Amino acid sequence: MPELPDVEIYKRYLDATSLHKxxxxxxxxxxxxxxxxFARRLVRELRGRKLSSSLRHGKYLFIRLDxxxxxxLHFGMTGDLAYYGEDRETPEHGRLILTFTNGYRLAYIxxxxxxxxxxxxxxxxxxxxxxxxxxxxxxxxxxxxxxLGKRSGVKSALMNQRRIAGxxxxxxxxxxxxxxxxxxxxxxxxxxxxxxxxxRAMRHVLRTAVRKKADPExxxxxxxxxxxxxxxxxxxxxxxxxxxxxxxxRAWYCPSHQRL
DNA sequence: CTAGATGTTAAGGT
DNA sequence: CACCTTAACATCTA
Numbered sequence: 001m002p003e004l005p006d007v008e009i010y011k012r013y014l015d016a017t018s019l020h021k022x023x024x025x026x027x028x029x030x031x032x033x034x035x036x037x038f039a040r041r042l043v044r045e046l047r048g049r050k051l052s053s054s055l056r057h058g059k060y061l062f063i064r065l066d067x068x069x070x071x072x073l074h075f076g077m078t079g080d081l082a083y084y085g086e087d088r089e090t091p092e093h094g095r096l097i098l099t100f101t102n103g104y105r106l107a108y109i110x111x112x113x114x115x116x117x118x119x120x121x122x123x124x125x126x127x128x129x130x131x132x133x134x135x136x137x138x139x140x141x142x143x144x145x146x147x148l149g150k151r152s153g154v155k156s157a158l159m160n161q162r163r164i165a166g167x168x169x170x171x172x173x174x175x176x177x178x179x180x181x182x183x184x185x186x187x188x189x190x191x192x193x194x195x196x197x198x199x200r201a202m203r204h205v206l207r208t209a210v211r212k213k214a215d216p217e218x219x220x221x222x223x224x225x226x227x228x229x230x231x232x233x234x235x236x237x238x239x240x241x242x243x244x245x246x247x248x249x250r251a252w253y254c255p256s257h258q259r260l
Numbered sequence: 261c262t263a264g265a266t267g268t269t270a271a272g273g274t
Numbered sequence: 275c276a277c278c279t280t281a282a283c284a285t286c287t288a
Contacts, residue, residue: 002266032284059267077266078285093285112284114267151276161268170266248279250264 002059002075002115004136004166005209010073010081011056014063014106017083019051021100028117030095033110035118045069045119046098055123057135058165062123070123076114082107127165136166137206144199148187154198155183156247167202169249170225171209175201176253177224182260183244183251228252 002010026046028039045065055062063071073079082091086103094107096117108117120126133147147164148157157163158172167175176183179201181194190198212218219225227234227241229252234241239256 006266074267076268076283079266110284111286112265112267114283114285116268149276153278156278159267168266245279248281249266 002077002079003168003171003214004056004059004206005171005214007056007059007061007075007166008210009214010075010079011054011061013081013083014051014054014061017104018098018100018106019053021102021104022050023047023098024101025099027097027099028095029097030110030113032113033095033108033115033117035116037117037119042096042117042119046071057123057127058132058161059168060127060130060132060165062120062126068121070120070126072116072118072120072123072126073108074116076110076112076116078111079115080109082109131162132165133161133163134165136164136202139164139199139202141196141199144202145195148195150186150188152187153184153246154181154187154190155251157187158202159247166206169247169251170228171205173228173252174205174209174224176251176258178205180257182255182258183246183253185260224252224254 023046026043028042031039049065049067051063052066053064059074061073065071083104083106090097091107091109093109093111095110096108098106134143139147149163155172155176158167158175175198179198181198208220216225222235230241232241234254234256237254237257239254241252241254243250243252
């Protein structure tokens with residue numbers, strides 16, 4: 001589920017496993033994930049280098065090499081990272097595989113090939129070029145209010161990466177559930193208090209999800225996440241969880257405490 | 261067999 | 275211009 005918390009966990013995993021190790025070999029097993037770079041070029045930039053640090057913005061992970069170049073990873077709907085010894089099989093759907101000189105490997109996994117791998121000299125410029133808004137974790141209330149705009153539905157605004165970078169379908173539902181707001185409520189119709197609540201909910205949901213390693217199983221009781229796809233009773237108010245279509249996706253919510 | 265699944269983007273409509 | 279919906283991308287699963 002690569003939204004901000006998931007990508008933050010990938011970043012920490014990468015930092016803990018793969019920094020400062022020399023890349024002996026780089027292999028691209030599907031060119032479909034490449035954006036703006038050919039496999040031959042990517043391999044040439046990676047081979048013999050080390051990953052020196054990383055930076056996350058929204059759902060993007062930027063990995064600095066010991067050269068002026070950064071590797072850019074985006075995980076699409078089904079992405080992951082795996083670090084493993086050479087005695088282990090490369091996981092299924094590994095699309096970019098780095099082999100370090102210690103024999104360990106780092107695989108960028110993308111089952112549905114909706115993820116993207118590219119290169120940049122300049123993460124700031126890359127972020128600007130993509131039109132990404134400020135990272136959700138970096139937003140204070142004032143910045144949040146500004147980023148949300150007025151005219152969109154509140155779920156649409158939260159998920160719009162040009163407004164705020166990092167929030168996707170699952171966690172936007174969680175924030176709205178916590179703040180008690182209907183997904184289609186128009187941003188401009190929110191009271192000051194409601195906007196404040198939503199900002200608090202955003203920070204709380206993201207922080208908690210990161211603390212729980214972005215593992216759905218570990219989310220606190222009373223969260224909406226485990227109720228997705230069910231018609232269970234809302235643990236907060238006893239309403240019945242349901243879904244509607246919003247922003248081209250399925251939005252789960254409780255119609256009794258999240259009213260329009 | 262079909263619909264839908266965590267994301268992004270382009271195209272077309274209001 | 276601002277915003278919305280839809281479809282497409284590729285693969286797997288209920």
